[in-house]
Amino acid sequence: MLKLYNTLSQQKEEFKSLDPSGKVARIYVCGVTPYDTSHMGHALVAALFDVLHRYLEHTGYEVMHVQNLTDIDDDIIKKARKENQPYEELGRRWDALYRDGLRAINCLPFDNYVPASSVIDPIQKMIASLVEKDAAYKASDGNVYFRASSFADYGKLSHLDMAQMLEKARAGAEDSLADFPGNPAKESDLDFILWQAAQPDEPYWDSPWGNGRPGWHIECSAISTQSLGQQFEVHGGGADLIFPHHSSEIAQSETYSGKSPVVGYWMHVAMLYLGGEKMSKSLGNLILINDALKRNSADALRIYLLGHEHYRTPLHFTQEGVDQAEKHADLFRKALAQEAAFGEADVKPYVERFYAAMDDDLDIPAAVGVMLELAKAVIENEVDFRGQEHLRYMSNLLGLPLAQD
């Protein structure tokens, strides 16, 4: 029985479909803003939810896996201006690179991959409903804001107190004055933007509130509601999205639909560090997926990213770690390539321990440990041909093609 750690309850909970059929597992993962993407941190998040997708299918669920693409926001407009090119072109280029990277590390395609710019109507419909419900208002600066005080327990997902939420909101709003807690146009410090009025020379769509573009949080509420329904099973992303992004999504979606919870299981992947600092475009300490694949196989990258630390533990990226994972991949390849084994030991204990680890909130490091033991048992002819069959199946669950050279 699969248990997943839910950020909201801070507990491991038994996975159940919210759908009456009991058979559907809907996964929404926050995607990227395509202007500097496709580094190891993105690979880690994508690979983790790819394994969840594979594992839920293995368990018998019909999986729907959706991701958004933030192809319009402050960052991409700024970067496009700096590089003196249309933001659409910049976005297309980086999005292609990002998706090439995901394919290269063997992620299954999404069932739906939705650019924000393609859902302006649903976004406006949602904002209009929030305004109608008095949960949102147009302010003197021309922007429309969500009234955080209208939603009981706003921020409950984060388990932060008011001072901590304000601190995070302040840090996150560095580049966006509208969301800054001290913005005098807002009724209250935690109110966040839904519709941002266009400045001169900025791209815009017309709306009942004037020309502008959608905020980031409302984009994800609109896309998840449209693609997966008003309630769905899993919402994932990096741990840095818990507040304000995901906290704001809960407030918007649940106010809009009147249904709670919008999400059954909130799953967050811990941050990836390089040289003691979070790997991020702002710090510039990035290892791009393409570059990593020049040195190591996709198998090694996945084994390292998912198998070195549990996904809720921060990962301090080292090349030695990836090289060690390459040795593990080689061992798996060797075990799968050799003549059928003929040993007499039972494979069942390996199989049981592998699935127990996966069921325990996707404990992939423990699962990989069992696979290494099984691979050795195959190579040393301790188990029969079933050892190889199970090893192949387990590798597929972790998305390891283990192709022979």
Ligand SMILES: [Zn+2]
């Ligand atoms: Zn999102």
